[in-house]
Amino acid sequence: MTFTDDEIRACFEDEVDETKKRIRWWENGEVPTDGTTTYLYAVARQFEYLGKLAALLGAVHQSRTCFGEVAKCYLAHIEACRLRRDMTEQAKWNHEPQMFARAVNAAVLSRDEELLANVAAATLAMDESYLDAFTESSLSAPARYYNAKVKAAIAIDDKSVRALLTNLEESLERFEEKSPYWEAIPVYYRALVDGSESAAQTSLSELYDYYAAEEPDPDDPRWFVLHHVCAHIVLARRRGLRVSRKSGRLPEALLREDMPADDTELDVDVDLDAFQVTSDVGFFELERDEDDRPVIAGRIYHPGGEPVSADDVPEREAGRVLSDEWVAAALEEATWRDAYDDELVADATAAFEDGTVGRKLVVVQDRTDEHTFDESLAELPVDDVTLLKGAGRRR
Incomplete structure (x- = not known):
C-alpha cells in the first residue's frame, strides 16, 4: 500500500x-x-x-x-x-x-x-x-x-x-x-x-x-x-x-549520510530538541523513620560483583544523588507531582531547611553475591543504606 x-x-x-x-x-x-x-x-x-x-x-x-x-x-x-x-x-x-x-x-x-x-x-x-x-x-x-x-x-x-x-x-x-x-x-x-x-x-x-x-x-x-x-x-x-x-x-x-542543502522542514509547534519527560533527579521516595522524621530515599542501580563505593553514586541532571542540590531539586519536584503526599512533602522540605531531613541510599542490585558496600560511602551525606540484592528475582 x-x-x-x-x-x-x-x-x-x-x-x-x-x-x-x-x-x-x-x-x-x-x-x-x-x-x-x-x-x-x-x-x-x-x-x-x-x-x-x-x-x-x-x-x-x-x-x-x-x-x-x-x-x-x-x-x-x-x-x-x-x-x-x-x-x-x-x-x-x-x-x-x-x-x-x-x-x-x-x-x-x-x-x-x-x-x-x-x-x-x-x-x-x-x-x-x-x-x-x-x-x-x-x-x-x-x-x-x-x-x-x-x-x-x-x-x-x-x-x-x-x-x-x-x-x-x-x-x-x-x-x-x-x-x-x-x-x-x-x-x-x-x-x-x-x-x-x-x-x-x-x-x-x-x-x-x-x-x-x-x-x-x-x-x-x-x-x-x-x-x-x-x-x-x-x-x-x-x-x-x-x-x-x-x-x-x-x-x-x-x-543517506549527507545532510541535503534543501532539507525538508516540517512545521512542528513543539521543540523536538528541548522537551522533558524524565526527572532531573531520578527515582526517589519520601518516607518517615521510626522517630517520625522525614526521610528522602534516593535509588541507584548497581549490578553487583563488587562492593558499592562512593564512586558508584551517580550524578543526575540536578546533582549527585543525595547531595544538597539533588535533595532540593527532588523536594521541588515532589511539590508538583501527584505521586507524593503533600503533608509529607511539606514536612520533608522544612526538615531539609533546618538540616534534620534523613537521607537514605537505596541500592538495587541484580546479583545475589556477598558484596555489600565499602567505607567510602561514609564520605557522602548518607544516613542509611539499604541494599536490595537480587531485586528482580523477588517477584
Missing part, C-alpha cells in the same frame, strides 16, 4: 499532537512513579512514529532528531525499570536486551556519535546476572542478550565483537527450529565483522523479508517504514560495505 504526502502529513500532525499530550502529562505531574516505565516506553514509540513519518516526508534532520529522542527514551526506560526492579514484573527485566537493541538502532539512525557511544557502552555493560536469571526459563534469553551486545559492538567497532558474536552463535544452538530472524542475523553480523559485502547483501535481503512479513501491507503510515532494516543497512555502511535494497519502505532520508 502507498500513501500520499497529504495522508502522511496528516498522520504526522496527529502524532505531534499525541506527543505534546504526553509531554503535558509529565509537565502537569500526572505520571505516577509506578507508571514511569510504561510511560517512557510509550514516549519512545511515539518518537519512533514521528521519525519514520518525517523520513517518508524527506525531513532528514527532523527524522534524525526524533530517533535521537527514541534512543534516549529507551535508555531512560531501562534505567527506570532497573530502579524499580523489586516493584515491577520480571518480564521488564527479561525484555531489557530488546530495549537496548532498539536503542542502538535508534542511535545509529540519529547519526549522533556521542549518543551512539553512550548507548553502545551501556549495552555492552549489561550484566551477566541477566543470563543467570533467565537462561533456564527462557529459550531465547541468551540469544537476545548477545544480539544486543553484538549490535552495539559493531556500531562502535568494539574489540569484543568477535567473542560476543561467537557467544551469540553458540546461544542459537539451543533452538530446535530458528525463526527467519535468528537464521539471518548472526550471518549478517558475521559478514559485517569479516567484511564480506556479498554475504551481507544476501542476509540483508532475508532480514528485509522477515521485517516486511511482520507488516506485509500496512494501512497506517506509522507502520510502513522498516526502520530496523534501515539501521542494519547503516551499520554495514559504517563498516564500508555498500549494501542496499530498493524499497519505498526504506526511505533514503534514513539511509
